[in-house]
Amino acid sequence: MDTSVLVLNQNYEPLNITNVRRAVVLLCMGKAEVVKDDTGYIRSIEQSFRIPSVVRLVYFVKRPVPELKLSRKSVLARDDYTCQYCGEKGSNLTLDHIIPRDRGGKTEWENLACCCLKCNNKKANRTPQEARMQLCRPPRKPKYVPYISFPKFVAATRNDDFHEFLSPYVKSLEHR
Numbered sequence: 570m571d572t573s574v575l576v577l578n579q580n581y582e583p584l585n586i587t588n589v590r591r592a593v594v595l596l597c598m599g600k601a602e603v604v605k606d607d608t609g610y611i612r613s614i615e616q617s618f619r620i621p622s623v624v625r626l627v628y629f630v631k632r633p634v635p636e637l638k639l640s641r642k643s644v645l646a647r648d649d650y651t652c653q654y655c656g657e658k659g660s661n662l663t664l665d666h667i668i669p670r671d672r673g674g675k676t677e678w679e680n681l682a683c684c685c686l687k688c689n690n691k692k693a694n695r696t697p698q699e700a701r702m703q704l705c706r707p708p709r710k711p712k713y714v715p716y717i718s719f720p721k722f723v724a725a726t727r728n729d730d731f732h733e734f735l736s737p738y739v740k741s742l743e744h745r
Contacts, residue, residue, distance in 0.1 A: 575731045579629040584716050592621050622730040637714040646723040648683035653705050657685045669694050678710035713738050
């Protein structure tokens with residue numbers, strides 16, 4: 570029951586990632602239909618359901634365009650949890666201001682990069698040029714703003730069941 574289920578709007582736009590229980594409730598209430606099944610079953614006294622992996626709402630939900638919020642998790646997700654100086658992947662990562670704050674660097678998408686502690690200490694309070702370090706790629710604000718939180722969206726793009734529904738929206742992540 571801990572399996573993730575992608576919820577699509579009536580026009581197949583991704584709206585949310587929910588759990589199996591919530592998806593089955595949407596199906597039983599007639600608010601959604603199964604687009605893609607998982608391999609397992611849920612059995613009750615009267616019925617047996619295939620576990621859905623993707624459901625689509627039967628009605629269109631109009632939502633305002635969300636604003637992509639700058640957060641530590643979002644920057645780490647944008648950079649695929651990889652140090653932008655040495656390429657090391659891991660969980661012991663931090664954020665680096667490319668132009669240090671005390672030199673006028675702002676806390677914005679284009680001035681923040683994922684960085685390991687070793688590289689962050691090496692760079693210290695200098696610019697990458699002064700520290701003789703080079704970014705793997707220049708940081709930028711993602712173009713697509715999903716209704717799903719950005720870190721969840723990035724994680725969902727790795728799920729094979731969700732791939733065909735999220736691939737049109739992944740173009741903003743292909744700079745990785």
